[in-house]
Amino acid sequence: GAVVSQHPSRVICKSGTSVKIECRSLDFQATTMFWYRQFPKQSLMLMATSNEGSKATYEQGVEKDKFLINHASLTLSTLTVTSAHPEDSSFYICSASLGGSSGANVLTFGAGSRLTVL
Amino acid sequence: QKEVEQDPGPLSVPEGAIVSLNCTYSNSAFQYFMWYRQYSRKGPELLMYTYSSGNKEDGRFTAQVDKSSKYISLFIRDSQPSDSATYLCAMSVGGNEKLTFGTGTRLTIIP
Numbered sequence: 230g231a232v233v234s235q236h237p238s239r240v241i242c243k244s245g246t247s248v249k250i251e252c253r254s255l256d257f258q259a260t261t262m263f264w265y266r267q268f269p270k271q272s273l274m275l276m277a278t279s280n281e282g283s284k285a286t287y288e289q290g291v292e293k294d295k296f297l298i299n300h301a302s303l304t305l306s307t308l309t310v311t312s313a314h315p316e317d318s319s320f321y322i323c324s325a326s327l328g329g330s331s332g333a334n335v336l337t338f339g340a341g342s343r344l345t346v347l
Numbered sequence: 348q349k350e351v352e353q354d355p356g357p358l359s360v361p362e363g364a365i366v367s368l369n370c371t372y373s374n375s376a377f378q379y380f381m382w383y384r385q386y387s388r389k390g391p392e393l394l395m396y397t398y399s400s401g402n403k404e405d406g407r408f409t410a411q412v413d414k415s416s417k418y419i420s421l422f423i424r425d426s427q428p429s430d431s432a433t434y435l436c437a438m439s440v441g442g443n444e445k446l447t448f449g450t451g452t453r454l455t456i457i458p
Contacts, residue, residue: 235390263445270355272435272450273391322390335381336446338390 231257233325235339242313243347250308250342252323258303259325263336264296267320276321279306313346320344350374353436353449361457366423370436370449373417377438377447380412382421385433385451394434395421426456 232255242248252262260281265273277298278286285298295317297309310317320343324336353370360366368382379398383391395410397403403410409422419438423430436449 233390270450270453272351272353272448275445278445320388324390335393335396338383338392341388341390343388 231255231325231337233259233323233337233339235323235342237342238340239343239345241345241347244314245312247309247311248313248344250310250321250323250344252306252308252325252339254304254325254337257325259306260303261326262300262306263324263326264298264306264308265322265324267322267341273322276308281306310344313344315346318344318346348373350447351436351438351449354452355450357453357455359455359457360426362426362428364426364456366426366430366454366456368421368423368434368436368452368454370419370438371417372419372438372447374438374440374447375414375417376440378441379439380410380419381437381446382408382410383435383437383448385435387432391435428456428458431455 234253236251262279264276266276267273275288276291279298279300281300281303287293300306320341322341324338351372381396382394384394385391397410397412400412400414407424411420433451433453435451437446439446
């Protein structure tokens with residue numbers, strides 16, 4: 230089946246530093262990937278849609294200069310949290326759409342990356 | 348009002364019981380409905396998806412959509428301890444449009 234690999238699974242950093250999270254589709258090509266953020270006991274919040282070869286589309290309220298997204302190839306999208314602060318601590322999850330004959334936007338998710346900013 | 352409402356639980360049931368998980372929504376344009384299961388500290392995995400109204404069965408899992416009531420359900424028969432997880436409903440208007448998720452229901456199956 231389709232697999233999305235996300236790395237690192239856990240990262241701890243100091244306030245003010247930048248952190249990069251990678252999301253790879255291992256056995257399929259993903260022209261579109263999605264980045265979500267999840268707070269404890271809350272739902273997945275879509276941050277941005279990452280499009281291969283073009284700029285990401287950010288959701289309202291998400292700072293594009295703080296959360297830099299790059300989708301340089303059909304199998305890799307990266308999210309960089311720049312100048313991280315404690316309030317950026319969260320669980321970040323990427324996903325890729327498999328499409329499908331039904332037309333449903335079926336997503337395969339990575340295992341997530343837990344960011345802790347000290 | 349949130350677009351998708353889901354009781355966060357927690358919900359605890361004994362092993363072997365039938366579990367009913369539900370979501371309500373306000374956007375009548377939603378056409379695609381999905382259920383994801385998320386284990387602790389992991390990403391969600393797709394359990395089932397349905398288009399428009401009706402039922403869909405897959406092993407011990409049955410998904411129901413009632414568009415007239417804007418209500419979807421996931422039933423788990425013969426529940427097992429390994430079913431303990433958070434279950435998220437998700438839906439979208441179009442097949443290629445972004446998903447709107449519920450908050451998730453945390454389920455524990457007691458051996």
